[in-house]
Amino acid sequence: MAEESDLEKTEEASPKRLEKAREEGDVPRSRELATVTVLLAAGFSMLMMGADLAEALKLSMSSGLTLERAYAYDPMILLMKISDNIYNLLIAFSPLALILFVVAIASPALIGGWVFSEKALAPKFSKLNPINGLSNMFSKNSLAELIKSIGKAILVSVVSYVVIVNDMESILSLSLMPLSQSIAEVNDLLLFSFLAIVSVLVFIAAIDVPFQLYQYAEKLKMTKEEVKRESKESDGNPEIKSRIRQQQREMSRRRMMSEIPNADVVITNPTHYAVAIQYKEGGMKAPVVVAKGADAVALKIREIADEHKILIVESPKLARAIYAHTELEHEIPEALYTAVAEILAYVFQMRIFKKDGGHQPEVPNTLPVPDELDPHSLLPLPSVDDVSNEPGAFA
Numbered sequence: 001m002a003e004e005s006d007l008e009k010t011e012e013a014s015p016k017r018l019e020k021a022r023e024e025g026d027v028p029r030s031r032e033l034a035t036v037t038v039l040l041a042a043g044f045s046m047l048m049m050g051a052d053l054a055e056a057l058k059l060s061m062s063s064g065l066t067l068e069r070a071y072a073y074d075p076m077i078l079l080m081k082i083s084d085n086i087y088n089l090l091i092a093f094s095p096l097a098l099i100l101f102v103v104a105i106a107s108p109a110l111i112g113g114w115v116f117s118e119k120a121l122a123p124k125f126s127k128l129n130p131i132n133g134l135s136n137m138f139s140k141n142s143l144a145e146l147i148k149s150i151g152k153a154i155l156v157s158v159v160s161y162v163v164i165v166n167d168m169e170s171i172l173s174l175s176l177m178p179l180s181q182s183i184a185e186v187n188d189l190l191l192f193s194f195l196a197i198v199s200v201l202v203f204i205a206a207i208d209v210p211f212q213l214y215q216y217a218e219k220l221k222m223t224k225e226e227v228k229r230e231s232k233e234s235d236g237n238p239e240i241k242s243r244i245r246q247q248q249r250e251m252s253r254r255r256m257m258s259e260i261p262n263a264d265v266v267i268t269n270p271t272h273y274a275v276a277i278q279y280k281e282g283g284m285k286a287p288v289v290v291a292k293g294a295d296a297v298a299l300k301i302r303e304i305a306d307e308h309k310i311l312i313v314e315s316p317k318l319a320r321a322i323y324a325h326t327e328l329e330h331e332i333p334e335a336l337y338t339a340v341a342e343i344l345a346y347v348f349q350m351r352i353f354k355k356d357g358g359h360q361p362e363v364p365n366t367l368p369v370p371d372e373l374d375p376h377s378l379l380p381l382p383s384v385d386d387v388s389n390e391p392g393a394f395a
Contacts, residue, residue, distance in 0.1 A: 008223060009218075009221035009222060009223050010221065010223070010224065011221060011222045011223065011224060011226075011227050012217070012221065012222075013217065013220035013221060013222060014222065014227065014230055016230060017220055017222060017230070018220065021220055022115055025115060027112035027113065027115050027216075028111050028112045028212050028213050028215075028216035029108060029111070029112055029212065030111055030205065030208050030209045030212045031208075032148075032152075032201065032204050032205040032208040032209075033107065033110060033111065033205045033208065033209055034104070034107040034108060035201060035205075036198065036201040036202050036204075036205045037103055037107040037110070038100060038103055038104050038107065039194075039198050039201065040198060040202075041099055041100060041103040042096075042100060043194055043195070043198060045095075045096050045099050045100070046096075049095060049096060052092065053092060053093065053096070056088065056089060056092035056093075057089070059088070060085045060088060060089050063081070063084075063085055064082075064085055111209060111212065111213065141215070144211075144215070148204075148208065151204075152201075152204050155200045155203075155204065156197055156200055156201075159196050159197055159199075159200050160193070160196075160197065162196075163192065163193045163196050163197075167189055167192070170185060170189065171189065174186065253297070256290070256291045256293075256328060257291065257300065257301075257304060259276070259278075259290040259291055260276050260290065260291050260301060260304045260305060260308065260310065261304070261308040261310070262278055262290060263276035263277060263278045263290050263291065263305070263310055264277055264278055264279055264287075264310075264311075264344060264347055265277050265310065265311050265312070265313055265343055265344065265347045266301060266302060266305040266310055266311070266312045266313070267312075267313050267314075267315050267318055267319045267322065267343060268298065268302065268312060268313070268314050268315075268316075268319055269298070269314075269316045269319045269320060270314040270316065271295075271298070271299075272294055272295060272298060273292075273293075273294055273298055273316075273319045273320055273323045274291075274292065274293055274294075274297075274298035274299075274301040274302055274319065275289055275291070275292040275319055275322045275323055275326075276289065276290050276291035276292065276301060276305070276310070277289060277290070277322075277332070277340060277343070277344070278290045279344055284331070285331065286331040286332055286334075286337065287331065287332050287340050287344065288329060288330065288331055288332075289322060289326045289327070289328055289329070289330060289332065290328070290329065291328070292322070292323050292326075292328065294323070311347050311350055313343055313346065313347075313363065314363075315339075315343065315364075315367055316376075317367070317369045317374050317376070318336070318339050318340070318343070318367050318369050320374055320375055320376055321333075321336060321369050321370075321373040321374050321375070322336065322340075323375075324373070324375040325373055333373065335370050335373060336369065336373065338367075338368050339367040339368050339369050342364045342367055343364065343367070346361055346362075346363060346364055349361035
């Protein structure tokens with residue numbers, strides 16, 4: 001059952017899958033929307049330009065039916081007259097043709113947008129396979145298109161029948177009307193019939209557009225296995241990413257350890273935490289943390305400090321506060337200035353004592369560390385297993 005569920009396409013298409021489909025020319029399209037858009041454009045264009053087009057047709061017909069005596073003796077004059085009539089008709093109808101051309105090109109962009117794909121133009125020999133053709137004929141998409149075509153034909157036929165029956169008396173009386181009145185009556189009948197049929201097509205397009213979008217989304221749905229595979233391809237294998245992060249942590253850790261010899265003092269917990277502080281008078285506004293760590297890393301910091309004769313001072317509360325509230329290569333919080341200043345003063349006094357002798361300075365015991373900066377009651381002591389995952393130790 002688990003394998004069957006994995007093969008079911010239950011997941012929405014990812015942005016990558018949608019982009020790939022678009023590159024292949026596969027975007028949602030509605031032929032009904034394109035058809036009704038062109039028809040509406042044609043109808044409005046005829047309303048705006050119908051009188052001018054009718055006048056152009058009238059002049060062309062009048063000119064074509066007027067034959068002068070010279071035409072019988074010189075066929076070239078007749079050909080030139082026919083050419084002029086055709087040219088005038090083309091000029092008269094060119095705005096309508098241009099509008100319909102633009103609308104026909106632009107209407108697909110209403111859903112799916114414009115897309116040009118070389119892959120879609122490339123020949124596919126699989127389309128010549130008769131077995132695939134037969135399977136497509138009996139697919140769900142073909143069935144849906146068949147039902148839609150039958151429904152459209154029925155609706156248009158019913159509306160057309162209703163319109164004709166409703167105007168039957170007017171149609172039969174056209175032969176009894178004067179020419180100008182009958183032309184106006186025919187114009188009204190055609191306009192009403194056109195609007196009625198286009199209204200049906202608008203209704204069909206309003207149903208077809210959501211259906212096409214739904215069908216497109218269903219077609220591009222993915223199985224859970226495809227989502228996992230795509231995630232691996234996009235983000236990389238989790239094991240490889242974990243290995244990269246581990247290497248980055250190791251590099252950061254080595255870089256941090258290399259800065260310990262430049263520190264002025266290492267403040268410890270004394271066992272769980274260690275922070276190395278550096279302060280250059282005149283070059284820094286405040287002391288900077290050059291290294292920090294917990295447990296195994298703290299032990300390594302103390303070892304390197306011993307090797308390079310860096311003074312180690314035990315101040316549990318201060319060490320915890322600096323560790324919790326200061327990132328590497330950042331200045332200590334202002335609330336800890338006084339406490340760290342006392343530690344640095346002790347360090348400088350020890351340097352003078354070791355160099356010149358005299359009275360040995362005492363280690364500062366009571367340091368002004370605000371209780372709210374001490375995480376002792378809020379953070380559990382980290383274990384050795386957690387050290388490698390601590391952002392503070394390696395970041």
